[in-house]
Amino acid sequence: MKPLLPIIQTEKCSIHPALRSLIRHIVIIEADFGNSQISIEGNYMPSPEQAMFINLYTRFKSRKSEEKNFHTVSSCTLIGAHITPFKLLAEESHRSVSIIFQPGGLNRILNIPMTEIFDNGYSAREVIGKEIEELLDKSHDTLSHEDLDSIVQSYFLRKLNFIKDPLPIDAALQHLLINYNSSIEVIAGMACMSLRNFERKCKERLGMSAKLYARIARFHKAYKILESKPSIAWTELAYKVGYYDHMHFIKDFKEFAKQTPTVVYKELEEEHMQFQLDWDKL
Secondary structure: OOOOOOEEEEEEOOOOHHHOOOEEEEEEEEEEOOOOOOOEEEEEOOEOOOEEEEEEOOOOEEEEOOOOOOEEOOOEEEEOOEOOOEEEEEOOOEEEEEEEEOOOHHHHHHOOOHHHHOOOEEEHHHHHOOHHHHHHHHHHHOOOHHHHHHHHHHHHHHHHHHOOOOOHHHHHHHHHHHOOOOOHHHHHHHOOOOHHHHHHHHHHHHOOOHHHHHHHHHHHHHHHHHHHOOOOOHHHHHHHOOOOOHHHHHHHHHHHHOOOHHHHHHHHHOOOOOOOOOHHHO
8 A cells, every 4th residue: 555645735935026036936844644654765866947946743764875874964955057956855855945046046046156066955054054043943943835935035135235237148047047948148138148158157157168058958948748648658748848850859858857757757757856847837
């Protein structure tokens, strides 16, 4: 007999207008495991997203694709765009807050090159410092989603005093995230930059080249569609997200997922927990 799956509820918060150039989404997630002893793994595939995850009442565990053992995740984790898949393990009821930044938003907040936190998750305390403890303490002390949302957004609103105003490149990167098949020359023009200068700034804001970022964004979109509709045909999925043919699609899957679409299909047929939600569709 299969164990009961946790009851998962999500609430998408309305972003304060002053924060919209920095933050795309804030989502509060409640997972109720009841009294069951459950250990559920889920994939966290390569993604263009820069994010902060606040984990309340639990400590997740993670392992990269090449690792054998799980490692405990910090209560507040920062993650930049990444190209290595990993798995997360949840074993108890929890509440979490997912803050998904605009492309380059985390770079503007931290004022460090995203190459410093590329392709990995880091403890927010190690990167930001002790100030994050106040945010965590306040988050633990509140019960309502409304108060939790207010605490998180107030933290970032205070940060605005120390953050530079957005530039044309920020709007260009937001465009590229959605229009990942666009010409990089066109995106550089939107940023009002030469191609060479644009690529240099992309490394600083994204941690990777614009071309790789666009490839990751396309792959990530394909995976989210596959996760929600595992019966979709490869060819249909490939063309749906803009691959020239299904062989290019399979090539990217092998490179980024570290496994073939066939293996991914099989995994998705089994019970698993979605840690990477489709934030735009919540």
